[in-house]
Amino acid sequence: MIRTGKTRNTLLLGAALVLGLAGCGDAGNKADAAPGSEKLAVVATTPQVADFVRNIGGGDVAVTQIIEPGVDPHEYEPTPADIQAIGQAKLVVKSGVGLERWLDQTIQSAGFSGPVVDSSLGVPLRQGEPGDDEMKDGDPHIWHDPRNAKIMVADIEKGLAGADPAHSSAYARNLAAYESKLDQLDAGNVAAFAKLPADDRKLVTNHDAFGYYVDRYHLQFVGSVIPSMDTSAELSAKQLDGLVAKIKATGTKAIFTESSLPPKTADAIARQAGVKVIGGDDALYGDSLGPAGSPGATYLGAEEHNTQVIVSALEG
Numbered sequence: 096m097i098r099t100g101k102t103r104n105t106l107l108l109g110a111a112l113v114l115g116l117a118g119c120g121d122a123g124n125k126a127d128a129a130p131g132s133e134k135l136a137v138v139a140t141t142p143q144v145a146d147f148v149r150n151i152g153g154g155d156v157a158v159t160q161i162i163e164p165g166v167d168p169h170e171y172e173p174t175p176a177d178i179q180a181i182g183q184a185k186l187v188v189k190s191g192v193g194l195e196r197w198l199d200q201t202i203q204s205a206g207f208s209g210p211v212v213d214s215s216l217g218v219p220l221r222q223g224e225p226g227d228d229e230m231k232d233g234d235p236h237i238w239h240d241p242r243n244a245k246i247m248v249a250d251i252e253k254g255l256a257g258a259d260p261a262h263s264s265a266y267a268r269n270l271a272a273y274e275s276k277l278d279q280l281d282a283g284n285v286a287a288f289a290k291l292p293a294d295d296r297k298l299v300t301n302h303d304a305f306g307y308y309v310d311r312y313h314l315q316f317v318g319s320v321i322p323s324m325d326t327s328a329e330l331s332a333k334q335l336d337g338l339v340a341k342i343k344a345t346g347t348k349a350i351f352t353e354s355s356l357p358p359k360t361a362d363a364i365a366r367q368a369g370v371k372v373i374g375g376d377d378a379l380y381g382d383s384l385g386p387a388g389s390p391g392a393t394y395l396g397a398e399e400h401n402t403q404v405i406v407s408a409l410e411g
């Protein structure tokens with residue numbers, strides 16, 4: 096008798112916890128769809144694509160963002176609330192190129208059979224490093240070239256218009272406005288790097304997240320603390336010595352840490368190489384955006400921050 100009652104209470108408690116989680120999400124930035132709302136319910140995976148959806152969707156969409164700011168997307172594990180949100184969505188938007196390895200299973204668990212926008216569709220991909228199996232689909236950090244971001248938002252606009260044709264003209268207008276902001280961002284970055292001598296444009300980062308950025312603005316990628324486009328790898332002692340030697344030999348001035356990764360190893364390498372670490376508030380937005388209300392909370396703000404930090408650290 097007692098055991099039966101206890102089991103039942105535990106089950107009820109479990110259900111309440113799941114509902115409680117969902118409730119918290121609704122109150123925070125997880126979701127803003129009210130019951131009976133006519134807004135298109137969209138689930139977006141990363142802070143970057145969620146920001147894109149908010150910009151293109153405007154007031155006609157209710158966005159549920161799965162991954163919170165400052166969380167490593169490579170190692171993300173979905174929660175019951177994520178499954179519930181996807182189950183209630185009309186459209187799911189992902190960044191793509193294997194960044195969300197957890198998504199297919201989560202969509203299946205949620206019983207979601209609606210459209211999934213792969214915002215990487217049409218983006219020219221950088222190849223992963225040979226032997227880096229986690230990145231066999233290519234380099235997933237596509238958004239760091241604003242020209243790729245333009246392709247991503249166009250994919251998203253197509254998805255929104257397909258799921259909600261009644262508001263397609265608003266989505267097209269929002270897209271045009273945002274595209275011109277992306278053009279401004281790109282032009283601003285080009286102008287900022289033009290002031291930096293080619294010999295000073297050397298980048299060492301926490302993990303290999305800036306390949307598209309390096310290509311676009313003609314930087315030299317010297318190496319990364321985590322020797323991968325993924326974040327789960329670790330430098331061996333030999334690789335660590337190699338990176339220190341490379342930093343010294345190339346005259347690289349700084350190591351840049353990232354907002355979503357611990358800076359410990361970067362600090363150690365910088366000490367050995369005798370260069371500065373750029374971290375704390377100046378940490379780059381490699382895989383994530385800043386918390387709500389901070390200048391890095393939007394894609395445009397985060398990318399402007401990155402360029403400003405990199406140029407001022409390397410010109411000094």
Ligand SMILES: [Zn+2]
Binds near residue numbers: 303326
């Ligand atoms: Zn990454």
